[in-house]
Amino acid sequence: MDKADAFAPVPGRPERLAPGLRRVLAPNPSPMTFRGTNTYILGARRVAVIDPGPAIPDHLGAILAALGPGETVSHIIVTHSHLDHSALAPALAAETGAPVLAFGDSAAGRRADLAALAGLGGGEGVDAGFAPDRRLADGETLAGDGWSLSALHTPGHMGNHLCLAWGTALFTGDHVMGWSSSMVSPPDGDLGAFMASLDRLSARVPGVLFPGHGPAVPDGAARITALAAHRRARAAQIVAALSDGPARPEALARRLYTDTPAALLPAASRNVLAHLVDLTDRNLAEPLGEMAIDTAWRLR
Numbered sequence: 001m002d003k004a005d006a007f008a009p010v011p012g013r014p015e016r017l018a019p020g021l022r023r024v025l026a027p028n029p030s031p032m033t034f035r036g037t038n039t040y041i042l043g044a045r046r047v048a049v050i051d052p053g054p055a056i057p058d059h060l061g062a063i064l065a066a067l068g069p070g071e072t073v074s075h076i077i078v079t080h081s082h083l084d085h086s087a088l089a090p091a092l093a094a095e096t097g098a099p100v101l102a103f104g105d106s107a108a109g110r111r112a113d114l115a116a117l118a119g120l121g122g123g124e125g126v127d128a129g130f131a132p133d134r135r136l137a138d139g140e141t142l143a144g145d146g147w148s149l150s151a152l153h154t155p156g157h158m159g160n161h162l163c164l165a166w167g168t169a170l171f172t173g174d175h176v177m178g179w180s181s182s183m184v185s186p187p188d189g190d191l192g193a194f195m196a197s198l199d200r201l202s203a204r205v206p207g208v209l210f211p212g213h214g215p216a217v218p219d220g221a222a223r224i225t226a227l228a229a230h231r232r233a234r235a236a237q238i239v240a241a242l243s244d245g246p247a248r249p250e251a252l253a254r255r256l257y258t259d260t261p262a263a264l265l266p267a268a269s270r271n272v273l274a275h276l277v278d279l280t281d282r283n284l285a286e287p288l289g290e291m292a293i294d295t296a297w298r299l300r
Contacts, residue, residue, distance in 0.1 A: 004034075004178055004179040004214055004215055006215075007034075007035060007179070007214055007215040008035065009023070009025045009035065010025070011025045011026060011027035011035075011036055011059075011062070012024065012025070012027065012058065012059065012061075012062035012065075013025075013062075014041070014062075014066035017210070017216060018169075018208075020042060020043055020044060020146055020147060021040060021041070021042055021166075021210075022040070022041040022066060023038050023039070023040055023041075023210075024038075024039045024040075024041065024059075024062050024063055024066050025037070025038060025039075026038075026039060026053035026054055026056060026059045026084070027056060027058060027059060028053070028054045028056065028059075028084055031261075031263070031264055032084075032183065032267070033084055033213050034177075034179050034180065034213040034214045035213070035214070036053075036213070037051060037053040037054060037084045037085060037212060037213060038051065038210070038211065038212055038213060038214075039051055039052055039053045039059070039063060040171060040210060041063070041066055041067070042144070042147045042149075042166070043074075043144050043145050043146045043147040044068070044071065044145060044146050045070065045071055045072070045145045045146070046071070046072055046073075046074040046144055046145035047067070047071055047072070047073055047074065047144070047145070047147075048073070048074065048075040048076075048077055048142070048144050048147060048149070049063060049073055049075070049076050049077070049092065049098075050077045050079070050164065050171055051077070051078060051079055051085045051086075051173065051212055052076060052078070052085075052086070052088040052089045052092045053084065053085060053087070053088050054083060054084045054085075054087050054088060055083070055087035055088050055091065056088070057091075059088060060088055060091050060092060060095065063088075063092065064095060064096075072096065072098075073092070073096040073098040074098055074144050074145065075098055075099065075101060075142060075144060076089055076092055076093055076096075076098050076099065076100045076101065077100075077101050077102070077136070077142070077149070077162075077164065078100060078101070078102040078130070078132065078162075079102075079161060079162050079163070079164070079171065079172075079173030079174070079212060080102075080103075080157065080158040080160055080161040080162065080173055080174065081102065081105065081106045081126065081127040081130035081158070081160060082125060082126060082127060082158065082174070083125045083126070083127045084125075085127075085173065085174075085212060086102070086127045086130050087127055089130075093133070099132075099133035099134055100132045100133045100134075101132055101133065101134050101135075101136045101142070102130070102132040102135070102136060102160060102162065103135060103136055103137075103138075103151070103153055103160040103161070103162050104132065104135050104160045105130055105131050105132070105160070106126050106127055106128055106130050106158075106160065106188075107159070107160075108135075108159055108160040109153070109155045109158075109159025109160045109161075110159035110160075110187060110188060111159070111186075111187060111190055114186050114187035114190070114277065114291070115187060116187075116290055116291055116292065117186045117187040117273075117291060117292065117293070118187055126158075126188060136151040136162060137151065138151060138152065138153035139151065139152070147166070148166070149164045149165065149166055149171075150164070150165040151164060152164070152165060152170075152200065152201070154173075154175050154197035154200065154201065155190060155193040155194070155197060156175060156182070156184060156189065156190055156191070156193045156194025156195070156196075156197045156198075157173070157174045157175050157182045157183065157184060157189055157194065158174075158188045158189065159188060159190070159193075161173055161174070161175055161197075163175055163176075163197075163201060165204065165206075167207075168206060168207040168208075169206065169207055169208045169209070169210060169220075170201065170204070170206045170208075170209050170210070170220060171209075171210045171211075172201075172209045172210065172211045172212070172220075173211070173212045174211070174212045174213070175194070175197060175198075175201070176198070176201065176209055176211060176217070176220070176223060176224055176227060177211040177212070177213055177214050177217075178209070178211065178214050178215055178216075178217040178223060179213065179214035179215065180213075180214070181227055181230060181231075182194070182227075183267060183270070183271065184270075184271055184274040185267075185270035185271070185273070185274065186270070186273055186274055186277050186291075189270075189274055190274070190277075190278075191231070191274040191275055191277065191278040192278045192281055192282075194231070194274075195228060195231060195278075198224055198227060198228045198231075199228070201220075201224050202221060202224045202225060202228070205221050206220035206221055206224070207219075207220055207221075208220060209223065231275075234256070234271075234275060235275050235278070235279065237256050238252060238256070238272065238275050238276070238279065239279070239284065239285075239299065241255055241256065242285060242297060242298060242299045243299060245298070246288055246296040246297060246298040247296055247297065248293075248294060248295065248296045248297075249269045249270070249272040249273040249276060249293055249294075249297075250265070250269045250272075250293075250294075252269075252272045252276075253265055253268040253269040253271070253272045256268075256272070269293060270293070273293055276297045277291065279297070280297075283300060284299065284300055285297050285298065285299050285300060286298060286300055
């Protein structure tokens, strides 16, 4: 499988990853998307498209061009409704007639008690108008021409996030990636749910992971274990920092994310905020006022 430091596919050029599976990279590289969004084409003859990607006309053309003679799209599946994964779905559906399937719209699975944190964003932006043609329920199985997938509701990065089990492999969207840890930005992101979803995926003892960005991860179980340990270590760092006195998310991010470029510190601050919300949920910390990105927290 690809390694992150050597991952350099040509945008728009389909690559065969495994029997029955192709990847088409979208031309949307950024610090949040790495080389771009991975769009997957699963099956033959009547195929599923997983994460059609951003609303870039050239990427729509590349997906359609990647179809072989006589191939058609039967399903369009969206792991979650950040714009870099879902925005092209309506155009692809219009071109192919295939239904768009997802766990729900962009509010599905979101914690109502974090509404005061609305507007912080996360990922490449929420697709506010996203509306699937049909909801995929947790545990539901989809079958197509030479393929079968099981939908796993894995909130954390976003409330409506799904992973998709394909045999022992998993399509993990933005929940688990090899090149980076996932952004968890309240109110759409929820660290407690993220950790619970990691536990759920770990219990499956998965093989290869096919993430929404970056290369395939050959030892999925090991990567999931490492990500969970990383989050627990970050929580311990935040608790240790708060032992010196109350602090705001930005100050904590500057103290803890010492190798992070300045342009990414706002994202780091949102990750810290997610940890502070989780510590509050676990009665280990509390905000000195209403929960907000500029509120200070202290240990209980």
